[in-house]
Amino acid sequence: MAAKAKGRWLVVAVPYLWLLALFLVPFLIVFKISLSQDAIAQPPYFPTFALSEGWAAIKESLGELSFENYGYVLSWDNEFIEAYGSSLVIAGISTVLLLLVGYPIAYAMARSSKALRPTLLMLVILPFWTSFLIRVYAWIGILSPEGLLNQFLFFLGVIDHPLEILATDTAVYIGIVYSYLPFMILPLYSALEKMDDTLLEAAADLGCTPFAAFWKITWPLSLPGVFAGCLLCFIPAVGEFVIPDLLGGSDTLMIGKVLWTEFSVNRSWTVSSAVAVLLLLVLVVPIVLYQNVQQREVEGR
Amino acid sequence: MDRKLSWFNVTSLVLGFAFLYLPIVLLVIYSFNASRLVTVWAGFSTHWYGELLRNEQLLDAAWVTLRVAFITACVATVLGTMAAITLTRYGRFYGRTLFSGMIYAPLVMPDVITGLSLLLLFVAVNFDRGFWTITLAHITFTMCFVCVVVQSRLVTFDRSLEEAALDLGCPPLKTFFVVTLPIILPAVVSGWMLAFTLSLDDLVIASFTTGPGATTLPMRIYSQVRLGVTPEINAVCTILIGIVTVVVIGASIITKRQEVERQKAERLAAAG
Numbered sequence: 001m002a003a004k005a006k007g008r009w010l011v012v013a014v015p016y017l018w019l020l021a022l023f024l025v026p027f028l029i030v031f032k033i034s035l036s037q038d039a040i041a042q043p044p045y046f047p048t049f050a051l052s053e054g055w056a057a058i059k060e061s062l063g064e065l066s067f068e069n070y071g072y073v074l075s076w077d078n079e080f081i082e083a084y085g086s087s088l089v090i091a092g093i094s095t096v097l098l099l100l101v102g103y104p105i106a107y108a109m110a111r112s113s114k115a116l117r118p119t120l121l122m123l124v125i126l127p128f129w130t131s132f133l134i135r136v137y138a139w140i141g142i143l144s145p146e147g148l149l150n151q152f153l154f155f156l157g158v159i160d161h162p163l164e165i166l167a168t169d170t171a172v173y174i175g176i177v178y179s180y181l182p183f184m185i186l187p188l189y190s191a192l193e194k195m196d197d198t199l200l201e202a203a204a205d206l207g208c209t210p211f212a213a214f215w216k217i218t219w220p221l222s223l224p225g226v227f228a229g230c231l232l233c234f235i236p237a238v239g240e241f242v243i244p245d246l247l248g249g250s251d252t253l254m255i256g257k258v259l260w261t262e263f264s265v266n267r268s269w270t271v272s273s274a275v276a277v278l279l280l281l282v283l284v285v286p287i288v289l290y291q292n293v294q295q296r297e298v299e300g301r
Numbered sequence: 302m303d304r305k306l307s308w309f310n311v312t313s314l315v316l317g318f319a320f321l322y323l324p325i326v327l328l329v330i331y332s333f334n335a336s337r338l339v340t341v342w343a344g345f346s347t348h349w350y351g352e353l354l355r356n357e358q359l360l361d362a363a364w365v366t367l368r369v370a371f372i373t374a375c376v377a378t379v380l381g382t383m384a385a386i387t388l389t390r391y392g393r394f395y396g397r398t399l400f401s402g403m404i405y406a407p408l409v410m411p412d413v414i415t416g417l418s419l420l421l422l423f424v425a426v427n428f429d430r431g432f433w434t435i436t437l438a439h440i441t442f443t444m445c446f447v448c449v450v451v452q453s454r455l456v457t458f459d460r461s462l463e464e465a466a467l468d469l470g471c472p473p474l475k476t477f478f479v480v481t482l483p484i485i486l487p488a489v490v491s492g493w494m495l496a497f498t499l500s501l502d503d504l505v506i507a508s509f510t511t512g513p514g515a516t517t518l519p520m521r522i523y524s525q526v527r528l529g530v531t532p533e534i535n536a537v538c539t540i541l542i543g544i545v546t547v548v549v550i551g552a553s554i555i556t557k558r559q560e561v562e563r564q565k566a567e568r569l570a571a572a573g
Contacts, residue, residue, distance in 0.1 A: 011383045012391065012400075014383055018441070022440075023407060027418055029421045033421055104310075107313070108311070109314070111310055112314075122553060123321075129494075131501065131542075137522070137538065139324055144530070182321075236412075240411070246526065246527075260413060263509075264508075269421070283411070286409075291405040295401060
């Protein structure tokens with residue numbers, strides 16, 4: 001029995017310790033560095049804590065921590081607050097668009113014959129396996145002024161001068177909807193697929209129109225999928241970097257891009273840490289909601 | 302819901318899949334363009350594929366990426382499966398909420414936060430940045446995806462099989478390898494593949510955690526894409542898409558065949 005207990009303990013401990021060391025501890029470090037100041041040194045911030053220098057030195061270093069970076073990030077003079085706001089707006093609008101585009105597809109998949117469903121599911125998942133970067137890149141060639149979309153519209157005679165889509169917010173919306181669509185479709189599909197068809201038949205027998213039946217039966221029953229899909233798309237979209245960077249314009253303000261710039265161009269590790277901590281605070285409510293949805297989905301059958 | 306599709310259903314499927322696939326198809330077609338200008342068609346040519354084979358930087362990056370992805374997928378599959386067993390089989394234990402939180406949060410955590418926090422960890426402990434830091438970072442976020450995939454299989458399977466083996470005196474470890482693993486194997490395999498492709502695909506986390514000397518393919522592609530669209534990049538992308546498509550479809554056919562055979566064996570056992 002002792003060996004068994006030991007084995008059990010090991011199965012928990014290895015992934016647990018791994019995540020503590022490489023997921024939780026890094027956040028504490030980010031928090032600590034967000035309270036530090038930039039320095040021209042290696043590493044480029046101070047204070048640094050060295051256990052070897054004893055308790056007094058550590059205590060002195062603690063005194064040097066300050067919330068200065070947060071003041072900088074939260075001041076109206078800088079673009080950070082605007083960037084948080086516009087990221088939330090862009091992610092929010094994209095999530096609604098995703099739901100509008102994804103729901104009819106998931107619905108049609110769930111209504112198709114049992115034989116066809118695995119193939120359709122495969123077709124939705126396949127683009128998700130191909131590189132995210134490649135999929136975003138593909139849109140540059142389509143949306144650019146001399147790109148394929150403009151060539152096509154020109155050919156049809158719909159336009160006489162090229163549409164400016166690349167390097168605008170519209171391109172960012174297209175990019176997000178395109179890249180995240182499988183994440184929206186899959187939870188919706190799994191909720192809709194479980195639905196009992198006899199409920200709709202009963203409604204029809206009792207004189208309910210198909211449209212009313214949809215709103216009274218299908219939609220409420222699909223809500224868990226709607227929540228899961230929306231959170232799964234909204235949260236990463238808020239911190240998105242690649243899409244606004246490649247498809248957006250210079251005036252597309254998103255916090256992921258700002259954080260990246262702060263880190264790699266301005267080389268301020270402390271300010272980027274403060275930006276990351278605040279972003280996490282903004283996202284903590286949706287993340288906790290998502291965890292509850294996920295937990296119920298996997299564990300509470 | 303097993304009924305005839307309405308015209309609305311068919312339209313949404315057709316438009317939806319056109320939206321999902323058209324950009325990829327166009328990208329592939331234009332990789333065979335003879336012209337350097339990506340958007341002007343100048344005849345069929347495999348010129349850019351030949352050019353690729355001479356681009357050593359790109360080949361180096363591809364090799365680094367494949368090694369990172371392979372190690373990541375293997376380690377993440379083991380860790381993720383362990384985590385999945387913990388979450389489905391161990392009931393309540395001290396610190397469980399924190400554990401499941403740490404599993405689900407990385408699934409939606411923006412890449413920039415994960416990347417930055419891991420970089421700062423590696424700097425704080427003075428770990429030389431490069432190949433191994435990218436690999437450690439990738440294992441950390443992909444193991445959570447593996448865990449969710451394996452977990453969804455574990456909750457649906459019949460536990461009495463495991464209990465029977467244990468009752469008959471089979472040690473837990475052996476029970477896992479003889480009874481549990483064969484049943485959840487399709488999920489473990491798709492977990493491995495998911496970890497592999499997520500690692501292959503990652504740009505942001507790798508850019509944060511890398512050091513001198515380790516450049517991955519997405520990083521190389523990204524730096525070239527910023528300079529504009531080139532047919533050479535289209536060719537790289539086409540090769541990657543081709544590999545992924547073949548592997549995913551192949552794996553799904555294999556797991557489906559296994560599933561069918563298993564069901565046949567079960568039926569035979571029940572009849573006999």
